Amino acid sequence: MEVHEAITEVVEAAMVRIRRRQTLGALAGKSPVPVAVFRVLDAVAVSDAATVGSLAPALGVDQPRASRLVAQAVSSGLLERVADQLDGRRAVLRLTREGTNLVDAARDGRRCAMATAMADWTDHERTEFARLLNRFVDALDHPATAGRDTNGR
Structure with missing residues (x-):
C-alpha cells in the first residue's frame, strides 16, 4: 500500500469516528430533541432563508423526510414558518x-469539547x-478545485 493511500485510510477512519460521535449526539450535548431534529435547527441557524426544499439536500435527506423533521421542530416550538x-x-x-437557545448551548458545548481536545496543542498547531x-x-464540497492551495495554485 502506498503512503498516500495509507494516510487517506487514517483520515477516513478519523472522519468515521467524528461522524459516529455526532450521530450519538456527543457534540450536541444533552439535547432534549432527537439528533435529526437538532440537525435541522443547526442547518436553519446557518442559513439566510432556509426552506424545507433547501434543507433536504443540506441534511442529506429527501424532501418528505425534511418536511417531517421541520414539522416536528415546528410542533416542538423550536422553529417557525x-x-x-x-x-x-x-x-x-x-x-x-427556544430553538436559538438550544443551538447556542450546543455550539458552546461543541466549542468547549473541541477546545479541550486541542488544549495541549500550540497556537501554530491549532x-x-x-x-x-x-x-x-x-x-x-467543491471537488473540481481540490488540490489547489489557498493561493489558487
Missing part, C-alpha cells in the same frame, strides 16, 4: 427563541489544523 419578504407565497424557516481542515472540507 414566516412569509418570505421577497416572495409571500413562500415560507422560510426561522428559529424561535491554526494549521483549522486551515487544513477548512481546505479539506472545501475540497469535499
Whole structure:
C-alpha cells in the first residue's frame, strides 16, 4: 500500500469516528430533541432563508423526510414558518427563541469539547489544523478545485 493511500485510510477512519460521535449526539450535548431534529435547527441557524426544499439536500435527506423533521421542530416550538419578504407565497424557516437557545448551548458545548481536545496543542498547531481542515472540507464540497492551495495554485 502506498503512503498516500495509507494516510487517506487514517483520515477516513478519523472522519468515521467524528461522524459516529455526532450521530450519538456527543457534540450536541444533552439535547432534549432527537439528533435529526437538532440537525435541522443547526442547518436553519446557518442559513439566510432556509426552506424545507433547501434543507433536504443540506441534511442529506429527501424532501418528505425534511418536511417531517421541520414539522416536528415546528410542533416542538423550536422553529417557525414566516412569509418570505421577497416572495409571500413562500415560507422560510426561522428559529424561535427556544430553538436559538438550544443551538447556542450546543455550539458552546461543541466549542468547549473541541477546545479541550486541542488544549495541549500550540497556537501554530491549532491554526494549521483549522486551515487544513477548512481546505479539506472545501475540497469535499467543491471537488473540481481540490488540490489547489489557498493561493489558487
